[in-house]
Amino acid sequence: MELDIPTRFERDWDRTVEDAPLRFAVVGLGGFARNTALPAIADSDYCETTAVVSGSPEKADRVADEFDAAYALTYDEYADGVGADAYDAVYVVTPNALHLPHVETAAELEKDVLCEKPLEATADRAERLVAVCEDAGVSLMTAYRMQTARSVRWVRRLIDDGVVGDPVQVHGEFSFRLLEQGGPDQWRIDSDLAGGGALMDIGVYPMNTARYVLDADPVAVRATSHATQPAFDGVDEHVAFQLEFPDAVTASCTASFNAASASRFAVTGTEGRIVVDSIFGVDDERRITVETDGGRTVVDAAAPNEVTEEFDYFATAVLTEMDLEPDGRHGLTDVRTAEAVYESSETGTRVEL
Structure with missing residues (x-):
């Protein structure tokens, strides 16, 4: 079989996105969020960060200023729905065992969810996380960037x-x-x-x-x-x-x-x-x-950074009703x-x- 070698790797899922950008609240401001995810959102075609959430108000303020986010929230403020009108989707990038409560909040607020892998620390909690999104009718994607590379x-x-x-x-x-x-x-x-x-x-x-x-x-x-x-x-x-x-x-x-x-x-x-x-x-x-x-x-x-690809893929799926995997x-x-x-x-x- 003759091998088709691309001269440049293209997005095989790309399509016209008319309602961009998809506005994100980034929940969790550890090293990966600050150094990788937030810059990837800034470089994306279809996304922007409008809220950041941290256990430290000082960190939230600092990161919000750096990435021009309108809201710097504590976890309690996020759970109370402060600033919820400013974002459409939530990216959860906290330690594994803290994913569930933040996804529950997103589902209550009817926000679509991109959740870091693995979904949770145990299968029981992961199953509850999936169920709460299904019950609320919000999209849930597991952040396996390899699948969008x-x-x-x-x-x-x-x-x-x-x-x-x-x-x-x-x-x-x-x-x-x-x-x-x-x-x-x-x-x-x-x-x-x-x-x-x-x-x-x-x-x-x-x-x-x-x-x-x-x-x-x-x-x-x-x-x-x-x-x-x-x-x-x-x-x-x-x-x-x-x-x-x-x-x-x-x-x-x-x-x-x-x-x-x-x-x-x-x-x-x-x-x-x-x-x-x-x-x-x-x-x-x-x-x-x-x-x-x-x-x-x-x-x-x-090829371009796959974290940027991941966010654009998620945004495309949400904004165009494209099938979403994973x-x-x-x-x-x-x-x-x-x-x-x-x-x-x-x-x-x-x-x-």
């Missing part, structure tokens, strides 16, 4: 088109040294706030990307996880898991908070192989290698799968989903 969407099309034949095995790895980026007191290794460790923060990337490119959900899991350093007491420092998909397809995934940096994803099929080096980081420069009987092709996949139930599947990973690791058994 132009290069990753191209990889999925290659697989859908049968370029590598039938998928057989997927491999994904994501790791870095977390403690070099903030010390031992960060919420990502607080089990109450995060729901886990490496799996809940970065292991969900290869997990969800496997589901996305295969367009399938896992039916069973086998896993192991462990921690060796005191800072990771009570959470997984390292995790390895194998997902079983229909038709005997497997995905082998690893994640670590205390290993050399790795960010790689590969799909092996009956007739070829696709490897993406440096895939999961926000600023990764992706190199896609496609190997088939017809030869080997390497593509340096320069929705809340898609995100709920990952939280349930993550709980099965932990169960398998604890029991040493295969867990069916």
Whole structure:
């Protein structure tokens, strides 16, 4: 099969958006919100930030000034609906276990929701989060930026088109040294706030990307996880898991908070192989290698920032009634799968989903 190599990766979902911008309240002003999400909204085609929400009034004021937001709100003010007429949608980017109450507020205010992954710290809370949005009739998208990245969407099309034949095995790895980026007191290794460790923060990337490119959900899991350093007491420092998909397809995934940096994803099929080096980081420069009987092709996949793409995709879906993926139930599947990973690791058994 002849490989169609794009000279430039385009949005395959783009359409005319007449009612832009979609106005956002950004709930949670940690490092990712300030350094990545808010600049991405500022650079977007169809979005703007009109309110920011923090537990610190001083931080909210400072960030509102920096990004020209009309409202700087505390969490209590947001919950009381202060300034609600100034925004159309809510982006929730707090620690995992705090997503539910902020989404409940958004649903009560009839605001559409873009919620960071994973949806919540437990499957029960994630299920409640999804239900409250469905009951209120508001859109809910799980913020898996990989699914809006132009290069990753191209990889999925290659697989859908049968370029590598039938998928057989997927491999994904994501790791870095977390403690070099903030010390031992960060919420990502607080089990109450995060729901886990490496799996809940970065292991969900290869997990969800496997589901996305295969367009399938896992039916069973086998896993192991462990921690060796005191800072990771009570959470997984390292995790390895194998997902079983229909038709005997497997995905082998690893994640670590205390290993050399790795960010790689590969799909092996009956007739070829696709490897993406440096895939999961926000600023990764992706190199896609496609190997088939017809030869080997390497593509340096320069494309716009996928966080900006994510916000524009969400805005397009909301403003044009385009089908929205990944929705809340898609995100709920990952939280349930993550709980099965932990169960398998604890029991040493295969867990069916």
